[in-house]
Amino acid sequence: EPEVTQTPSHQVTQMGQEVILRCVPISNHLYFYWYRQILGQKVEFLVSFYNNEISEKSEIFDDQFSVERPDGSNFTLKIRSTKLEDSAMYFCASRQGLDEKLFFGSGTQLSVL
């Protein structure tokens, strides 16, 4: 089965630093997402991306966050100035159509010290 690939699997950073989380969605998929899950808590929607622009974003996705699809294959999430509370597992996901199966990557565990 095709896979969504996320790198790195673990990222440790200092508070205030910028991080970029990388994802390679499945090649024929059109809709891309970022979710996060703080340890022991629910999976929270951050942002959806379609046709090279953000289609929906949650209240979590403030000005510190941005997404890009720079080259037609990668999909990145940037956090400009990390805070302690940004520590979480970040999942990238993609799907071909709105009612198609959503495929998740294996996640990037971000630890902000």
Add this chain to the structure above:
Amino acid sequence: QKEVEQNSGPLSVPEGAIASLNCTYSDRGSQSFFWYRQYSGKSPELIMSIYSNGDKEDGRFTAQLNKASQYVSLLIRDSQPSDSATYLCAGRRRGDMRFGAGTRLTVKP
């Protein structure tokens, strides 16, 4: 805030029993609903999707949707220890999908 609520459990059933997982949602604009299974430290994986009122069966799993009551459920028949995981209910409205907090299920041999 468009919420999906789940009874957080934990839920424990003996092997071979039926496990019943429930979910309610507050956004009547939600168009489709999903049940995901998440093992500890892993990403969610899709078990079932349901779009219209009624029941949908897939093997040992049956999803039920009642849009009038804003209620979604998942029944797992003949529960196995390998079914032990956290089950996430999710609703989709337009482009985004919102998850409930999950119900932790333990199936005891």
